[in-house]
Amino acid sequence: MPAVQETVDQVRRIDVDQYKYGFETLIESDKAPKGLNDDTIRFISAKKNEPQWMLDWRLDAYRRWQTMREPTWARVHYPKIDYQDLYYYAAPKKKDGPKSLDEIDPEILETYRKLGIPLREQETLLGVQRPANEDGEDGEGATSGNGAERRVAVDAVFDSVSVATTFKEELAKAGVLFMPISEALQEHPELVKQYLGTVVPVTDNFFATLNSAVFSDGSFVYVPPGVRCPMELSTYFRINERNTGQFERTLIIADKGSYVSYLEGCTAPSRDENQLHAAVVELIALDDAEIKYSTIQNWYPGDKDGKGGIYNFVTKRGDCRGPRSKISWTQLETGSAITWKYPSCILRGDDSRGEFYSIAISNGHQQVDSGTKMLHLGKNTISRIISKGIAAGKSQNTYRGLVSAHRKAKGARNFTNCDSLLIGDKCGAHTVPYIEAKNASAVIEHEATTSKISEEMLFYCMQRGLSEEEAVALVVNGFVKDVLQTLPMEFAVEAQKLISVSLEGSVG
Amino acid sequence: MALLEIKNLHVSVDGKKILNGLNLTVEKGQVAAIMGPNGSGKSTLAHVLAGKDDYEITEGSVLFEGEDLLSLSPDERAAKGVFLAFQYPLEIPGVATMMFLRTALNAQRKKRGQEELSAPDFNRRVFDAAAKLGIERDMLRRGVNVGFSGGEKKRNEVLQMALLEPKLAVLDETDSGLDIDALKIVSDGVNRLRSPERSFVVITHYQRLLDYIVPDVVHVLSKGRIVRTGGKELALELEAKGYAQYQEEMA
Numbered sequence: 001m002p003a004v005q006e007t008v009d010q011v012r013r014i015d016v017d018q019y020k021y022g023f024e025t026l027i028e029s030d031k032a033p034k035g036l037n038d039d040t041i042r043f044i045s046a047k048k049n050e051p052q053w054m055l056d057w058r059l060d061a062y063r064r065w066q067t068m069r070e071p072t073w074a075r076v077h078y079p080k081i082d083y084q085d086l087y088y089y090a091a092p093k094k095k096d097g098p099k100s101l102d103e104i105d106p107e108i109l110e111t112y113r114k115l116g117i118p119l120r121e122q123e124t125l126l127g128v129q130r131p132a133n134e135d136g137e138d139g140e141g142a143t144s145g146n147g148a149e150r151r152v153a154v155d156a157v158f159d160s161v162s163v164a165t166t167f168k169e170e171l172a173k174a175g176v177l178f179m180p181i182s183e184a185l186q187e188h189p190e191l192v193k194q195y196l197g198t199v200v201p202v203t204d205n206f207f208a209t210l211n212s213a214v215f216s217d218g219s220f221v222y223v224p225p226g227v228r229c230p231m232e233l234s235t236y237f238r239i240n241e242r243n244t245g246q247f248e249r250t251l252i253i254a255d256k257g258s259y260v261s262y263l264e265g266c267t268a269p270s271r272d273e274n275q276l277h278a279a280v281v282e283l284i285a286l287d288d289a290e291i292k293y294s295t296i297q298n299w300y301p302g303d304k305d306g307k308g309g310i311y312n313f314v315t316k317r318g319d320c321r322g323p324r325s326k327i328s329w330t331q332l333e334t335g336s337a338i339t340w341k342y343p344s345c346i347l348r349g350d351d352s353r354g355e356f357y358s359i360a361i362s363n364g365h366q367q368v369d370s371g372t373k374m375l376h377l378g379k380n381t382i383s384r385i386i387s388k389g390i391a392a393g394k395s396q397n398t399y400r401g402l403v404s405a406h407r408k409a410k411g412a413r414n415f416t417n418c419d420s421l422l423i424g425d426k427c428g429a430h431t432v433p434y435i436e437a438k439n440a441s442a443v444i445e446h447e448a449t450t451s452k453i454s455e456e457m458l459f460y461c462m463q464r465g466l467s468e469e470e471a472v473a474l475v476v477n478g479f480v481k482d483v484l485q486t487l488p489m490e491f492a493v494e495a496q497k498l499i500s501v502s503l504e505g506s507v508g
Numbered sequence: 509m510a511l512l513e514i515k516n517l518h519v520s521v522d523g524k525k526i527l528n529g530l531n532l533t534v535e536k537g538q539v540a541a542i543m544g545p546n547g548s549g550k551s552t553l554a555h556v557l558a559g560k561d562d563y564e565i566t567e568g569s570v571l572f573e574g575e576d577l578l579s580l581s582p583d584e585r586a587a588k589g590v591f592l593a594f595q596y597p598l599e600i601p602g603v604a605t606m607m608f609l610r611t612a613l614n615a616q617r618k619k620r621g622q623e624e625l626s627a628p629d630f631n632r633r634v635f636d637a638a639a640k641l642g643i644e645r646d647m648l649r650r651g652v653n654v655g656f657s658g659g660e661k662k663r664n665e666v667l668q669m670a671l672l673e674p675k676l677a678v679l680d681e682t683d684s685g686l687d688i689d690a691l692k693i694v695s696d697g698v699n700r701l702r703s704p705e706r707s708f709v710v711i712t713h714y715q716r717l718l719d720y721i722v723p724d725v726v727h728v729l730s731k732g733r734i735v736r737t738g739g740k741e742l743a744l745e746l747e748a749k750g751y752a753q754y755q756e757e758m759a
């Protein structure tokens with residue numbers, strides 16, 4: 001199986017430091033003064049040349065945030081964050097704002113090149129193949145996937161600003177708007193105003209409210225009625241600046257009968273201090289529309305002893321606003337020191353459908369508390385949750401989920417499957433499912449298993465010729481197979497590699 | 509030179525002594541049967557040969573083709589041609605048998621500096637071998653041993669052996685759990701692989717198996733050592749008299 005082999009080769013090349021995106025880019029940046037107050041917010045808003053209503057919205061959020069408390073219900077532990085000791089805005093210094101890629105700081109281009117993210121359109125991901133069909137189909141030699149060239153449009157967010165967005169013109173031809181949210185505020189303020197904060201209200205939770213006050217950039221997508229977005233859209237987030245929080249805001253609107261698939265990826269330099277990342281993502285699917293949102297989260301997880309790493313406190317929610325709409329979340333979570341994240345679906349439209357597919361891997365001293373909420377409001381709404389948690393090292397991995405069927409959600413159905421896999425005996429896996437059914441016709445099914453990669457299993461594989469790393473990779477890939485298959489094919493291979501790299505050093 | 513040479517092997521687990529000065533030589537091309545009471549150390553011997561952790565080897569040596577086997581990791585031993593058909597094969601959910609076989613074969617080939625097999629070539633080999641063992645293609649698509657019956661698991665072990673073409677195959681009670689027809693199919697599978705270049709250590713409780721796989725030599729293992737060695741008629745004698753005469757105290 002070539003993917004496993006590649007994985008192992010890659011694992012070998014990385015010796016001590018497993019995290020290969022930990023380098024730092026040395027560039028000058030433009031920062032807001034340290035700390036948080038009305039002036040910081042005015043500074044950010046002015047930098048972006050925002051309309052007055054946006055500034056007012058932010059200031060209102062900030063006032064409300066000051067009355068809120070940091071949540072403590074998640075199974076994560078971290079020292080108190082001093083919110084006055086952070087920078088809330090950092091942007092690469094530039095003259096007048098790059099008009100084309102040639103004006104972008106070459107250091108930044110180099111950073112994205114090192115990360116494997118193509119910013120020049122002609123360098124986009126070429127011919128990435130799905131992992132060869134492993135099921136031994138009768139069709140002899142049926143191994144090559146779709147070798148056709150596939151293009152992916154990228155929005156690259158570096159610290160607090162978007163530095164480049166590719167394929168904009170081509171997307172515009174299809175009527176698809178794909179741009180930094182700061183730009184959308186200039187060009188399509190009415191769309192932003194209509195939808196911003198309608199899925200995650202300003203006061204939703206501590207971190208979302210903070211984000212509402214200080215968010216700096218993120219992606220904006222609007223797909224007009226009946227349009228099937230002609231390519232994958234993706235945003236690539238990079239935190240570079242020291243002591244800087246990243247607060248991105250993403251807003252995706254799929255108008256009636258449209259379809260879009262979107263992927264976000266993230267990395268950060270390896271540093272001793274912890275860094276805060278508090279994002280908000282809002283998805284809106286109108287009648288018959290479909291949004292597929294995938295995440296490959298690979299923020300710096302901290303070192304072997306648990307020093308450093310990203311605190312990832314993220315609010316992601318999708319609103320199936322129209323009948324027969326569909327939103328599906330797929331996430332591969334391998335990074336961050338702390339993950340606090342529950343991508344959710346509000347199933348408002350009748351016959352709408354929400355899906356959550358998750359692979360959450362924790363190793364070293366990582367703490368993951370993640371899951372989903374499926375809120376069934378409309379009739380005959382369907383949700384499906386498949387969660388695979390893998391805990392290794394000294395990590396703690398919790399699945400936390402809520403499925404609720406409202407009084408009016410006649411015929412609501414949910415299926416949940418939560419599996420946990422433990423590697424070694426110093427880690428923990430926990431499953432916390434909440435179920436609320438307020439009408440008798442709702443059918444909610446829940447399955448959960450916890451298993452362990454046993455020495456016996458590894459020995460069995462090794463007896464057949466696999467090294468220990470190959471054996472772990474094989475067993476884990478088998479465990480996550482159902483979810484991996486839901487990722488867009490461009491990323492499935494990358495995801496498979498990442499899984500193995502994350503588990504490097506988890507045995508022995 | 510013998511293929512396998514075990515000298516004065518002492519092995520303990522958790523401080524408990526299990527192999528106690530075991531000597532055993534397996535010649536190239538030889539089929540050696542090992543019989544012995546429950547708990548006498550047969551599986552322990554098989555695991556130690558394959559390189560399982562948790563066993564403390566306090567004394568003795570094991571040479572494979574004249575080389576020290578004990579210093580190698582399990583996967584290195586596999587690549588050198590040591591194969592163990594497990595008494596209790598493990599299940600690996602989500603990993604299709606077909607993929608497992610390909611991963612294993614290619615891992616071994618790579619360690620030996622050989623090319624990976626092309627997919628059509630590989631598929632042909634597997635389907636041929638499976639057909640001979642009466643293994644349905646549908647089973648090859650299922651997770652390794654997941655939901656397999658006891659007999660199917662054993663057949664799957666023999667399929668892996670056929671595909672990996674080891675120099676030394678240790679079969680740990682591969683006959684237990686097989687119905688009469690399956691016993692015949694599996695034995696035929698083993699017999700087809702017999703060659704002057706390949707040796708077998710066949711661990712069994714039943715003389716019946718040795719009617720199908722006729723051994724060159726039969727060893728009796730009791731209390732952690734080989735206490736008697738003879739021809740295939742020794743198996744018949746054991747069947748008649750049992751192990752009582754070998755049950756003296758461990759030295």
Ligand SMILES: Nc1ncnc2c1ncn2[C@@H]1O[C@H](COP(=O)(O)OP(=O)(O)OP(=O)(O)O)[C@@H](O)[C@H]1O
Nearest residue numbers: 521522524526544545546547548549550551552553
């Ligand atoms: N991990 C262990 N801890 C303690 N004792 C062990 C361990 N593994 C094996 N033993 C003991 O070692 C002895 C030999 O076990 P082994 O499995 O080798 O026997 P066997 O000859 O294969 O028996 P059977 O015919 O029942 O398969 C048994 O008494 C067993 O309980």
Ligand SMILES: [Mg+2]
Nearest residue numbers: 550551552595
């Ligand atoms: Mg045994």
